[in-house]
Amino acid sequence: MDKQAPRQTVPRLSAAERRQETLGAAAEVFAQHGYHGATTDRIAREAGISQAYVVRMFGTKEQLFLAVIGQSLDFILDEFRKALPGDESSRSERLGAAYIRLAEQRGVHLPLMHAFAMGSDPVIGAAARAGFVRLLKFLLEEAELAPDEADGFIARGMLVNTLMGLRMEMDPDPAGNQLAERVLRKPRPATHAR
Amino acid sequence: MDKQAPRQTVPRLSAAERRQETLGAAAEVFAQHGYHGATTDRIAREAGISQAYVVRMFGTKEQLFLAVIGQSLDFILDEFRKALPGDESSRSERLGAAYIRLAEQRGVHLPLMHAFAMGSDPVIGAAARAGFVRLLKFLLEEAELAPDEADGFIARGMLVNTLMGLRMEMDPDPAGNQLAERVLRKPRPATHAR
DNA sequence: GTCTATAGGGCGATAGAC
């Protein structure tokens, strides 16, 4: 008879690799269900490991969530920094395009959106405010947007988050889809029929 | 000995009154904790009744949440309609002011914000999309805003929601508070020092 | 109209083995 694939006794992944993979799975699950709606068990299944191991790696579900939103912030700020150099007059357009590009993985903006709604939580709320202020200060100080430019930019970003959270592409009514297209419109590819 | 206040055998409130009061309590609790984070027990204590009675009145926690977001939408659309008549050029300013006035009770915008993040939920997500589209259509059809005006208006509204969700007034950093002041600024009262 | 009691299920975290 064929033997079952033997249980390896050597670690299949290093600690760092496993941690990174689990973080990615957690980001997706938190994106879809929010902090309270997500379960460590679902994250574990998504990552292909046991529930107990998820908790053991990160200590608590709360710390795991904090790690996820920290990662989201890093992704966003990294992409923003890459989009900075260039013509000043189109800087905020480049930043906006970078933000929308990141929306291709739901695991970036949506965990942050959930965190932004949790201001009353003593731990997560404080982290969420700190993260939001970090983004705001980047826009004002590093990207050198004027205050009202920065406000408008962030407002548009929050609308992007909302459209993602709503899964607006599922809606039967065309009005929502049209708005989503206007807001999320990507630089048209070369095939632009006219 | 003094007798304890005797248990009344007559109902203390009519069904409609009790329902209304419970709905208000639920709105506050869902605002603070979100759908999954809120418990029917906490809503009950806030409303001064038993947990079982909350469930009995609304059937399930999910139906209670749907009732709350339906009520939020009604509040918003009612206030918007009251703000419509008047000079056309300042219409969107009046609508914005009405939106911000409603932000004085957290129970209006925040339950909706939480719903807007739950697009993957088959029941609540569908209701959230329908509600969002209703708001959008109001702006386009009844308030007759141009599409890009409507987009900007909604974006600003989502930023207002975010600042409320974050409880930005709790943040130690002045940058966030300054943004919140710019965005939430109300029509200055007569005492405008200069 | 409203309560108490409780069933029933799920979840985070810990213990301990390999």
Next chain:
DNA sequence: GTCTATCGCCCTATAGAC
């Protein structure tokens, strides 16, 4: 580095009395 097993809590919903 990773698993299985399990404890103990919390939470929604139901049953049934007044």
